[in-house]
Amino acid sequence: MVTEIALVLVGDELLSGRTRDVNLQRFSRVLADWGLPVTSASVVRDIPLEISISIRNSLSKNTAVIVTGGMGPTEDDLTVAALATAFNLDLIRSSLAEDMIRTKQHEYGLGLPESALKQADIPEGALPVMNPVGIAPGIVLPVSGSFVICMPGVPSESAALLEPCLRVAGIEPMQGKQIRFVRTWGLKENNLFDSLKSLSLKNKVIPAFLPSPGRVDIKVSGAGANGFSHDVIEKLGNRVYTTERDETLEEVIGKKLIESGLSLATAESCTGGSISRGITAVPGASRWFVGGVVSYSNEIKMQILGVKKQTLEEYGAVSEQTALEMARGVRRITGADFSLAVTGIAGPDGGTEEKPVGTVWTAVCSDKVEKAHLWRLGGDRESIRDGASARALGTLFELLQ
Amino acid sequence: MVTEIALVLVGDELLSGRTRDVNLQRFSRVLADWGLPVTSASVVRDIPLEISISIRNSLSKNTAVIVTGGMGPTEDDLTVAALATAFNLDLIRSSLAEDMIRTKQHEYGLGLPESALKQADIPEGALPVMNPVGIAPGIVLPVSGSFVICMPGVPSESAALLEPCLRVAGIEPMQGKQIRFVRTWGLKENNLFDSLKSLSLKNKVIPAFLPSPGRVDIKVSGAGANGFSHDVIEKLGNRVYTTERDETLEEVIGKKLIESGLSLATAESCTGGSISRGITAVPGASRWFVGGVVSYSNEIKMQILGVKKQTLEEYGAVSEQTALEMARGVRRITGADFSLAVTGIAGPDGGTEEKPVGTVWTAVCSDKVEKAHLWRLGGDRESIRDGASARALGTLFELLQ
Numbered sequence: 001m002v003t004e005i006a007l008v009l010v011g012d013e014l015l016s017g018r019t020r021d022v023n024l025q026r027f028s029r030v031l032a033d034w035g036l037p038v039t040s041a042s043v044v045r046d047i048p049l050e051i052s053i054s055i056r057n058s059l060s061k062n063t064a065v066i067v068t069g070g071m072g073p074t075e076d077d078l079t080v081a082a083l084a085t086a087f088n089l090d091l092i093r094s095s096l097a098e099d100m101i102r103t104k105q106h107e108y109g110l111g112l113p114e115s116a117l118k119q120a121d122i123p124e125g126a127l128p129v130m131n132p133v134g135i136a137p138g139i140v141l142p143v144s145g146s147f148v149i150c151m152p153g154v155p156s157e158s159a160a161l162l163e164p165c166l167r168v169a170g171i172e173p174m175q176g177k178q179i180r181f182v183r184t185w186g187l188k189e190n191n192l193f194d195s196l197k198s199l200s201l202k203n204k205v206i207p208a209f210l211p212s213p214g215r216v217d218i219k220v221s222g223a224g225a226n227g228f229s230h231d232v233i234e235k236l237g238n239r240v241y242t243t244e245r246d247e248t249l250e251e252v253i254g255k256k257l258i259e260s261g262l263s264l265a266t267a268e269s270c271t272g273g274s275i276s277r278g279i280t281a282v283p284g285a286s287r288w289f290v291g292g293v294v295s296y297s298n299e300i301k302m303q304i305l306g307v308k309k310q311t312l313e314e315y316g317a318v319s320e321q322t323a324l325e326m327a328r329g330v331r332r333i334t335g336a337d338f339s340l341a342v343t344g345i346a347g348p349d350g351g352t353e354e355k356p357v358g359t360v361w362t363a364v365c366s367d368k369v370e371k372a373h374l375w376r377l378g379g380d381r382e383s384i385r386d387g388a389s390a391r392a393l394g395t396l397f398e399l400l401q
Numbered sequence: 402m403v404t405e406i407a408l409v410l411v412g413d414e415l416l417s418g419r420t421r422d423v424n425l426q427r428f429s430r431v432l433a434d435w436g437l438p439v440t441s442a443s444v445v446r447d448i449p450l451e452i453s454i455s456i457r458n459s460l461s462k463n464t465a466v467i468v469t470g471g472m473g474p475t476e477d478d479l480t481v482a483a484l485a486t487a488f489n490l491d492l493i494r495s496s497l498a499e500d501m502i503r504t505k506q507h508e509y510g511l512g513l514p515e516s517a518l519k520q521a522d523i524p525e526g527a528l529p530v531m532n533p534v535g536i537a538p539g540i541v542l543p544v545s546g547s548f549v550i551c552m553p554g555v556p557s558e559s560a561a562l563l564e565p566c567l568r569v570a571g572i573e574p575m576q577g578k579q580i581r582f583v584r585t586w587g588l589k590e591n592n593l594f595d596s597l598k599s600l601s602l603k604n605k606v607i608p609a610f611l612p613s614p615g616r617v618d619i620k621v622s623g624a625g626a627n628g629f630s631h632d633v634i635e636k637l638g639n640r641v642y643t644t645e646r647d648e649t650l651e652e653v654i655g656k657k658l659i660e661s662g663l664s665l666a667t668a669e670s671c672t673g674g675s676i677s678r679g680i681t682a683v684p685g686a687s688r689w690f691v692g693g694v695v696s697y698s699n700e701i702k703m704q705i706l707g708v709k710k711q712t713l714e715e716y717g718a719v720s721e722q723t724a725l726e727m728a729r730g731v732r733r734i735t736g737a738d739f740s741l742a743v744t745g746i747a748g749p750d751g752g753t754e755e756k757p758v759g760t761v762w763t764a765v766c767s768d769k770v771e772k773a774h775l776w777r778l779g780g781d782r783e784s785i786r787d788g789a790s791a792r793a794l795g796t797l798f799e800l801l802q
Binding site: 007012013014015016017018019020021022024025026027028029030032037038039040041042043044045050072073074075076133154155156159190193194206208209210211212217219265266268270271272273274275276277279280281283284285286289290291292293294295296297299300303304333334335347348349378379380381382383385 | 408413414415416417418419420421422423425426427428429430431433438439440441442443444445446451473474475476477514534555556557560591594607609610611612613618620666667669671672673674675676677678680681682684685686687690691692693694695696697698700701704705734735736748749750779780781782783784786
């Protein structure tokens, strides 16, 4: 019985460094919710033998294989042929797959070239699955008491095809076992690990720490999971923003603002728009986010946000005073109820002894309250920018509590 | 003789979906420049046997293995022990590694707990490599006429350790073979593939197409590479922004503006700050980028950018007129020489029959010229936002030519 999934990601572009794979992360989350954890992943080139070997090596009675990539109409698209070879099957023109392709080509106003119909040749015994957002059907091949699913690597297509293919393979979503998540902001992984040691022992759990810049997720399972997560929340307070596994800090802030009918504006310097981008990644953000200013230069800080020249001269662009004036300014010009501001030194240049790379001031502001924080962040430019974004959002979350 | 690299990425968080791996893409690029292409990658859990097996299966006389992750001081960090087990070696306390750890702990103002010193136990015969930006040393183990390198998975640390470890392993950077890159914007991969077929045949090359939202990179190698890339540039014109493999559209635009001493401001609606974030990811962007406005709501479009209420009522927020007024407005309030603006429907909601999801207007503006473009983009919310960002930048690139 299939209890696990192995992923095989096909594509030269994934190994040449040109393309960043997003399927691994997305699939892992969805499949965990379906009770089918991903236990391994392989990345292989567009070479049929390597694809075949990887599929064969990954498949077992307990482990089904999902393959992404190499499903298009070009000569580089070799996954389906490799799948057939892996199990010594013939490729057969499927009239069902052909209909699916015709339908999508027609929908997109495209003709029906020979190359498109190549995608209707599938291994004997395989079932095609209609692709909601592209041409190439997904393929489900029952084999050896298990199954292999193949789908295009294009993220929007693989995301849309995953669940239909699993259902065709006979899989239904399952209730997750007792797992608890505690999602935190602004704490460093190693500090967190050390500070939660005694609570781990007390509750007899082994938590997993899953870091990203400015955020650490803690995942625990088993009998002590509930108790541990309660203890952690009590200990960490407002550094915990949610216990929902997929709820982001941006979403949590959005819900709070929607509930209270309040709005937010942002003023960013070194983060350059990362915060507003993250906020607007959430569908429906327009219900609470009005917009912001990326005041990258001092002139813009002064001209648009009204930061005083004196302030910049006396305290510098990266200072508590400038951060507060940026936050006040964007609130004023947008009329938003809340605002946040970030100004800092992302590096690699620009650091001084007094203010080294990683020095960041954040500020949050409402009509009643103003708070500023100084942070000293590590890592490279992108880590500092993302870490600063998370901390600015976190201080707003604190204010909203 | 080692001619290829296999990557082994260790970490439950990579397979649970919590963390997105960035090492694969970064390493693939650097290693290709060193003449050592990455030919496979595996992602495994923090389970010693799985790590050991993956390392053993990947290693050969020709294929060296680089392992990232699982190098920290916690109980979940099992890579070094797994490496020792894989080759039946003892773990030995290395005084050199211990010195490295002491030095870094001191530099970061940390104590020297027992857990930190665990990282000084390395397989017999392995060489420690000082970690410039973290605590755990890298490890280089010569074995079976090949080698295994292990380093922390944290991206800033792995990026800093890669080259020092390769050098300790006896590898020197090599001159790349005849490879040409043509990086394009705003063209769809399948259209590009079809339209370049005859040039491929003419030059006797098999180009690889490496897409990301709004951008497609074309890579060719061999004798016909030069001729092909010239032909492609002639055919595609301003849709080609560079032939340098790692030069981004943002960097190209930045260089042009720096050369001419001109500046840029941005006005974003649906892209929410993605464009300014991409621009400011480039160190030194302050030399040509002054900042921008994220005018997510219509009120902000009117209040800050001066878009006319009439315009919004008559043509709507997603229209040529609104895009042009946004671009003009941000130029006016910032004093920048050039500006670009984007307004569109990123989805999944908000589409109508007249303006379906994916409808995007971009505009670019200088004191002399104004141009607006209508795009119909596909994919999910993030694809549409990133695709819109690339096209806005591309139309600015065109204007700057």
